[in-house]
Amino acid sequence: MYRTLFNLVKRKIPKISDTELIALRSGNTSIDRDILRGKVNYPEKFTYQNKFPKDNLSTLLTEYDHTPIYPNSNNNKWVNFLGKNKYFSFLIDEQYGGIKLSTNELSNILTKITSVDPGLGVVTMVPNSLGPGELLIHYGSDDQKNKYLPGLADGSYIPCFGLTGPNNGSDATGSIDKGIVIEKDGKKVIKVSLNKRYITLAPVANLMGIAFELQDPDNLIGKEGVTVALVERSHPNLIQNTHHIPLNAGFPNGTIKGEICVDLDQVIGGEKNIGNGWKMLMECLSAGRGVSLPATANASSKVASFGMFNYIKVRDQFKMPIGNMEAIQEKFNTMIYNTWIIQSAVALTNDILDSGNSPAVISAIMKQQCTERGRHVLNEAMDIHAGASICLGYSNFLEKFYRSAPIGITVEGSNTLTRSLIIFGQGLNKSHPHIFPILDSILNDNLESFKQNFKNIVTHSLSLYRKSFSFSRDLNQQIVDFACLTNFVAIKGGSLKKEQMLSGDMADVFSNLYLAISVQYHQNNHQSSDKLTQYVITRLMNENQEKINKIVNNLGPERYLLQHLKKSNKTDKYQKEREIFQEIMENKKIMDEMKKNIYVEDNILGDLDLINKIDRDSSEYQKLKEKIINVGEYPNVVDIVKFD
Numbered sequence: 265m266y267r268t269l270f271n272l273v274k275r276k277i278p279k280i281s282d283t284e285l286i287a288l289r290s291g292n293t294s295i296d297r298d299i300l301r302g303k304v305n306y307p308e309k310f311t312y313q314n315k316f317p318k319d320n321l322s323t324l325l326t327e328y329d330h331t332p333i334y335p336n337s338n339n340n341k342w343v344n345f346l347g348k349n350k351y352f353s354f355l356i357d358e359q360y361g362g363i364k365l366s367t368n369e370l371s372n373i374l375t376k377i378t379s380v381d382p383g384l385g386v387v388t389m390v391p392n393s394l395g396p397g398e399l400l401i402h403y404g405s406d407d408q409k410n411k412y413l414p415g416l417a418d419g420s421y422i423p424c425f426g427l428t429g430p431n432n433g434s435d436a437t438g439s440i441d442k443g444i445v446i447e448k449d450g451k452k453v454i455k456v457s458l459n460k461r462y463i464t465l466a467p468v469a470n471l472m473g474i475a476f477e478l479q480d481p482d483n484l485i486g487k488e489g490v491t492v493a494l495v496e497r498s499h500p501n502l503i504q505n506t507h508h509i510p511l512n513a514g515f516p517n518g519t520i521k522g523e524i525c526v527d528l529d530q531v532i533g534g535e536k537n538i539g540n541g542w543k544m545l546m547e548c549l550s551a552g553r554g555v556s557l558p559a560t561a562n563a564s565s566k567v568a569s570f571g572m573f574n575y576i577k578v579r580d581q582f583k584m585p586i587g588n589m590e591a592i593q594e595k596f597n598t599m600i601y602n603t604w605i606i607q608s609a610v611a612l613t614n615d616i617l618d619s620g621n622s623p624a625v626i627s628a629i630m631k632q633q634c635t636e637r638g639r640h641v642l643n644e645a646m647d648i649h650a651g652a653s654i655c656l657g658y659s660n661f662l663e664k665f666y667r668s669a670p671i672g673i674t675v676e677g678s679n680t681l682t683r684s685l686i687i688f689g690q691g692l693n694k695s696h697p698h699i700f701p702i703l704d705s706i707l708n709d710n711l712e713s714f715k716q717n718f719k720n721i722v723t724h725s726l727s728l729y730r731k732s733f734s735f736s737r738d739l740n741q742q743i744v745d746f747a748c749l750t751n752f753v754a755i756k757g758g759s760l761k762k763e764q765m766l767s768g769d770m771a772d773v774f775s776n777l778y779l780a781i782s783v784q785y786h787q788n789n790h791q792s793s794d795k796l797t798q799y800v801i802t803r804l805m806n807e808n809q810e811k812i813n814k815i816v817n818n819l820g821p822e823r824y825l826l827q828h829l830k831k832s833n834k835t836d837k838y839q840k841e842r843e844i845f846q847e848i849m850e851n852k853k854i855m856d857e858m859k860k861n862i863y864v865e866d867n868i869l870g871d872l873d874l875i876n877k878i879d880r881d882s883s884e885y886q887k888l889k890e891k892i893i894n895v896g897e898y899p900n901v902v903d904i905v906k907f908d
């Protein structure tokens with residue numbers, strides 16, 4: 265019987281390419297597995313010590329003059345400043361001159377820098393994410409580490425990492441640049457045709473990590489596959505002469521081209537790592553995606569929410585502060601809802617990563633959800649700020665974040681693909697306690713292991729199905745319901761890759777459960793507001809319930825077994841929204857949390873913070889109010905416009 269089943273499942277499972285298999289085997293699992301088991305264990309709060317000198321950070325933030333980092337006419341002043349002051353060394357060990365930070369500290373610093381300027385944030389983020397530094401730390405030979413890490417730590421090397429080209433975007437290795445092993449002057453070398461675009465820091469970088477598909481048609485080394493090598497700016501025939509302008513965000517981004525020859529010892533880790541490039545990238549990406557981009561979304565959401573909290577008290581229309589109007593309160597509540605989710609998820613994920621885990625699926629959830637919810641916060645903020653956020657000037661604290669939001673959404677695995685293909689698809693195979701072992705037993709043609717794992721999944725599924733019949737309506741029950749639903753959706757096997765609407769909705773529910781757990785985790789550790797916590801979790805669960813109902817309705821005959829998972833939502837009462845608005849305005853702990861890790865000093869946010877601490881009837885208040893509500897005014901190009 266098991267042999268027949270084995271063959272049936274074998275036919276049902278999707279074809280898994282080597283690149284997918286590597287992605288599946290990279291990183292590990294954490295709360296994502298708990299969710300699919302149907303029971304969550306909250307981790308311990310991680311304690312860490314800050315290492316980076318506070319004065320160093322204050323100097324950067326107070327002295328930064330808001331000029332574009334690139335292109336500019338200042339000899340790349342800010343890139344050099346960051347490099348020299350160790351901002352590119354946060355992953356590098358002290359023995360190589362770096363200041364290796366905990367994930368928590370790294371995330372907090374990135375948030376604070378981004379809160380001043382998203383472009384400055386990107387420039388700091390990139391050397392501390394996937395790139396030459398991280399790849400050298402994990403895979404470099406001793407010679408390579410000794411040669412490059414000290415220079416990366418003190419800013420004499422500015423790194424960038426080139427994977428993407430005109431023909432390989434989301435399908436990163438599909439039509440990637442090719443490298444061929446040839447013999448030149450009696451030596452084996454790799455001839456690479458480079459055509460990279462969109463590469464962050466490329467215009468200013470002098471140490472490039474480049475990825476290419478290595479081919480060995482003459483069997484000179486007997487190895488092929490995606491390979492990552494290091495080249496310096498002075499490398500013969502390397503061309504770095506054009507840049508892109510990503511939404512005027514002011515950070516360097518451009519191309520790397522040329523027909524070059526690379527020595528085998530320029531491959532990161534040397535000859536033994538030829539063909540291991542995709543594995544190396546996936547292993548680093550699984551942690552990296554969970555930190556940097558979520559930190560930038562955290563920054564923009566906190567700035568928008570903290571600024572708007574103060575602005576709606578100051579801006580009057582119809583003889584009252586706009587914050588008195590329910591239409592504004594509703595939008596503002598949505599901003600806080602999403603910002604609270606982002607900052608809670610960042611806190612939980614940083615703790616998970618600091619405890620030594622690198623959960624790939626959680627990183628994907630963090631990347632997609634934080635950048636998407638961050639964009640939502642900015643949309644609401646722009647509506648409230650109205651004309652003041654459309655016109656550039658000192659008091660516009662939103663536009664630079666609004667312009668940059670699509671960048672975070674596009675890079676490191678574009679959100680559409682991450683949501684509809686990766687989160688649930690990878691989650692099924694990786695986070696599920698029993699599916700990967702079954703897959704593995706089939707890939708290894710191991711009937712015995714298949715038998716055991718099949719028994720496990722049946723027991724697990726029956727137990728969850730039984731538990732899904734419950735009148736309870738709390739978060740734990742929704743986790744059980746989702747885990748049960750997952751086992752039914754999993755029966756679709758490989759067709760899920762095509763059914764991306766279903767996969768996307770399952771991803772949303774999966775993600776929201778992780779986010780709700782984060783919000784509870786944050787409350788357990790900070791006791792900021794029970795009311796806000798309950799509101800956010802209930803709203804996330806309501807979003808989920810709508811999706812669960814839709815998913816069940818869209819299933820095949822199995823939907824008749826799952827009708828009990830369809831539930832009506834807890835009613836959204838207008839009165840509840842009013843109460844939450846009041847809680848946000850009155851519970852000081854909420855805004856204290858928002859203000860953490862953003863720069864509120866000699867800037868518009870500092871003015872907004874100050875104004876609501878001074879007497880409304882004073883002249884000082886009036887003066888500051890004028891400064892806050894004023895928008896930029898610039899001299900006209902011609903004095904008088906003549907009309908014929």
Ligand SMILES: Cc1cc2nc3c(=O)[nH]c(=O)nc-3n(C[C@H](O)[C@H](O)[C@H](O)COP(=O)(O)OP(=O)(O)OC[C@H]3O[C@@H](n4cnc5c(N)ncnc54)[C@H](O)[C@@H]3O)c2cc1C
Pocket residue numbers: 425426427428432433434435461462463464465510517671674675676677678679680681682684685764
């Ligand atoms: C500002 C910026 C900085 C960058 N920095 C770097 C860098 O430093 N190094 C580097 O190597 N790369 C970098 N990139 C490249 C970035 O990673 C890619 O832009 C990204 O992978 C998406 O590729 P694409 O833009 O070509 O979109 P496309 O691949 O053309 O995708 C188009 C749309 O189709 C969707 N899609 C594609 N395939 C699927 C699928 N199978 N299922 C569902 N939806 C799908 C995508 O989600 C997207 O919405 C950068 C890009 C930008 C814009």
